[in-house]
Amino acid sequence: xxxxxxxxxxxxxxxxxxxxxxxxxxxxxxxxxxxxxxxxxxxxxxxxxxxxxxxxxxxxxxxxxxxxxxxxxxxxxxxxxxxxxxxxxxxxxxxxxxxxxxxxxxxxxxxxxxxxxxxxxxxxxxxxxxxxxxxxxxxxxxxxxxxxxxxxxxxxxxxxxxxxxxxxxxxxxxxxxxxxxxxxxxxxxxxxxxxxxxxxxxxxxxxxxxxxxxxxxxxxxxxxxxxxxxxxxxxxxxxxxxxxxxxxxxxxxxxxxxxxxxxxxxxxxxxxxxxxxxxxxxxxxxxxxxxxxxxxxxxxxxxxxxxxxxxxxxxxxxxxxxxxxxxxxxxxxxxxxxxxxxxxxxxxxxxxxxxxxxxxxxxxxxxxxxxxxxxxxxxxxxxxxxxxxxxxxxxxxxxxxxxxxxxxxxxxxxxxxxxx
Numbered sequence: 001x002x003x004x005x006x007x008x009x010x011x012x013x014x015x016x017x018x019x020x021x022x023x024x025x026x027x028x029x030x031x032x033x034x035x036x037x038x039x040x041x042x043x044x045x046x047x048x049x050x051x052x053x054x055x056x057x058x059x060x061x062x063x064x065x066x067x068x069x070x071x072x073x074x075x076x077x078x079x080x081x082x083x084x085x086x087x088x089x090x091x092x093x094x095x096x097x098x099x100x101x102x103x104x105x106x107x108x109x110x111x112x113x114x115x116x117x118x119x120x121x122x123x124x125x126x127x128x129x130x131x132x133x134x135x136x137x138x139x140x141x142x143x144x145x146x147x148x149x150x151x152x153x154x155x156x157x158x159x160x161x162x163x164x165x166x167x168x169x170x171x172x173x174x175x176x177x178x179x180x181x182x183x184x185x186x187x188x189x190x191x192x193x194x195x196x197x198x199x200x201x202x203x204x205x206x207x208x209x210x211x212x213x214x215x216x217x218x219x220x221x222x223x224x225x226x227x228x229x230x231x232x233x234x235x236x237x238x239x240x241x242x243x244x245x246x247x248x249x250x251x252x253x254x255x256x257x258x259x260x261x262x263x264x265x266x267x268x269x270x271x272x273x274x275x276x277x278x279x280x281x282x283x284x285x286x287x288x289x290x291x292x293x294x295x296x297x298x299x300x301x302x303x304x305x306x307x308x309x310x311x312x313x314x315x316x317x318x319x320x321x322x323x324x325x326x327x328x329x330x331x332x333x334x335x336x337x338x339x340x341x342x343x344x345x346x347x348x349x350x351x352x353x354x355x356x357x358x359x360x361x362x363x364x365x366x367x368x369x370x371x372x373x374x375x376x377x378x379x380x381x382x383x384x385x386x387x388x389x390x391x392x393x394x395x396x397x398x399x400x401x402x403x404x405x406x407x408x409x410x411x412x413x414x415x416x417x418x419x420x
Contacts, residue, residue, distance in 0.1 A: 001367050001375055002136055002152045002264035006280045009263075009376045010335060011398040020333060021276030024310060027325050031314050035099055042317045043097050043105060046087055053080035058219065061237050065228035074237040078244030079298075084113050085245055086252070086300025087316065093122055095313045116178030117207045120200065124181045130312050134257070134285035135265045141257065142264065144169065144176060148356040149349075150264045151367040155359045162357035166350070173246035178204060215242065248298075251346050255289050256305030259348040260371040261338035262287045282309035283330070288323075288339035295342065296320070306337065334398030369406070378406055 003009045007017055057080055060073030089112035091097070097105045111118045124140065132138035136152055143149045147166055148159045169176050182200055183192055220234035256262075263284045273281075283306060289295065291303035301316035302308060307323050314322070330337040340348075352372045355363060365371070369378035379402055 001377075002134075002150065002266050002373055003284075003375050004266045004268050005376060006265065006277050006284065009374075009399065010280050010284065010333075011402055012280075012333065016333060017274065017276035017280065020329065021274070021279055023329055024279050024326075025275075027322060028311055028314065031311070031318050031322065032099075035315060039315045039317060040097075040100050040102075042315070043088075043092075043100075046083065047105070050080055050083045050088060053077075053083065056080075057241070058223070061229060061234050062223040062226040063228045064233070070229075070233060070237060074240050075244070077237065077241040081113060081241055081245035082248050082298060083300075085249055086302065087297060089113070089118075090300050090302075091316045093118055094126060096315050098313075111207075113211075114174045114178065115208045115211045116174065117181070117203050120181035120203065121177060126312070130309065132270065133265075133282055133309060134263065135267060135270055135281075137267055138270070140180060144180065146176075147353060149258050149352060150373040151356065151360060151363065151365075151370055152264055152373055153356075155356075160357050162353050163350075166353050170247045170250040171243055173250040174242065178208060215239075251342075252289075252299045252302050254349045255342060255345040256287055256302055256308075257285075258352060258372065259287045259338070259340065259345040260352075261336060262372070264373045279310060280335075282306075283326075283335065283337075285309070286338070287345060288337070289342050289345055290339055291342065303342075306339075330400075332396070334396045334400045336400045336403065374403075378403075 007014070010017075012020065053076055057073045057075075057077030060069055060076060064070035064073050089110060092105055092110045093107045093112070095107040098107055103109055107122070129139055129141045134142055136142060136150070143153065146169060148155065148162055182197070182204060215238040216235050219238060220231045223229040223234040224231040265281055265285065270281075286305045286309045288306050289299065289303040291299065296303045296319075301319050304316075304319035304323055307319040307326055308316075310326065311322065327337055329335075348371070356372075363370075367373055368375045
């Protein structure tokens with residue numbers, strides 16, 4: 001099963017965990033103390049650039065008598081929607097810029113260009129997901145109630161369509177996010193508060209209706225006034241731009257949560273959880289993408305998913321400098337820092353989703369030692385001597401060393417390799 005004791009799994013003592021938290025708290029204090037004009041200038045420039053891109057895309061669509069111009073307008077609009085959704089909306093609603101006291105860039109007032117209601121997302125994401133990250137039965141983002149992404153989830157017949165569901169979720173990702181807070185499953189099972197559900201449904205219907213009207217009625221009607229455009233051409237362009245945004249957002253988010261090394265946890269692990277244990281769970285449950293500045297920006301800075309989960313309310317433009325210090329801490333405590341190229345990380349998520357469409361009897365690994373989930377029990381067959389401190393080098397032997405030792409033991413026994 002998933003990790004039941006993050007402290008034991010991480011091969012750290014109580015004192016280690018407390019010191020780990022102290023050092024991460026120091027990073028937070030340093031960044032908070034240094035926030036200022038350069039950070040405010042960054043987000044204001046991003047918002048201005050995004051608006052220029054969106055206007056450019058709309059103008060190209062309005063004057064797009066040629067197919068190449070229409071495609072250029074569609075692509076530009078898609079990029080504008082990605083930036084608004086990820087680097088602006090997602091991060092603003094995390095409260096990363098609340099310290100500016102600017103009502104336009106405040107988490108409580110931002111309404112993003114998506115079907116979902118912002119305040120709904122702030123609860124399901126900011127609270128549920130970030131507080132209960134990767135805890136089975138607590139974090140709905142572990143499979144979104146639709147996908148089997150860990151062997152801890154019992155196989156059911158509908159899981160054979162895992163790949164199909166994932167493709168449909170990617171294409172319509174904004175609607176999956178929008179519907180998440182409605183808790184439709186609880187409504188059908190009679191486990192929801194009827195009055196609260198009706199309020200959420202009205203709020204969702206209002207926002208979704210406005211979004212559909214804007215994208216598929218208002219803007220197409222305006223561009224249709226131009227002799228170089230038609231109503232239906234703009235409808236198609238808006239739909240494609242939304243799909244571009246949806247598929248990209250889905251890919252980036254999945255790369256941060258479902259590749260190999262992103263651990264899952266049980267409810268028992270959160271009982272009496274300390275600040276240090278919470279930090280550990282965020283670190284071990286997240287994965288980064290190796291990326292330069294363009295990719296970092298287009299991912300909404302979620303190429304630094306680890307740093308985002310450790311400090312979700314610190315400005316996203318500061319994640320690269322935070323990452324340097326987090327990597328150093330991981331090296332100090334011999335903890336894994338899961339990261340990889342975008343295509344590799346994304347490929348691993350699809351591989352996991354494909355494999356877990358099958359019943360467990362067709363899978364080689366177990367829920368205690370599988371690419372997508374591990375637990376303390378993975379170390380049971382390992383001989384003593386891999387933990388502690390090397391008497392020669394003085395280097396700590398912790399979780400990273402232990403995982404490498406298990407992998408070496410498996411290779412020596414001829415049982416390693418990719419699971420079927």
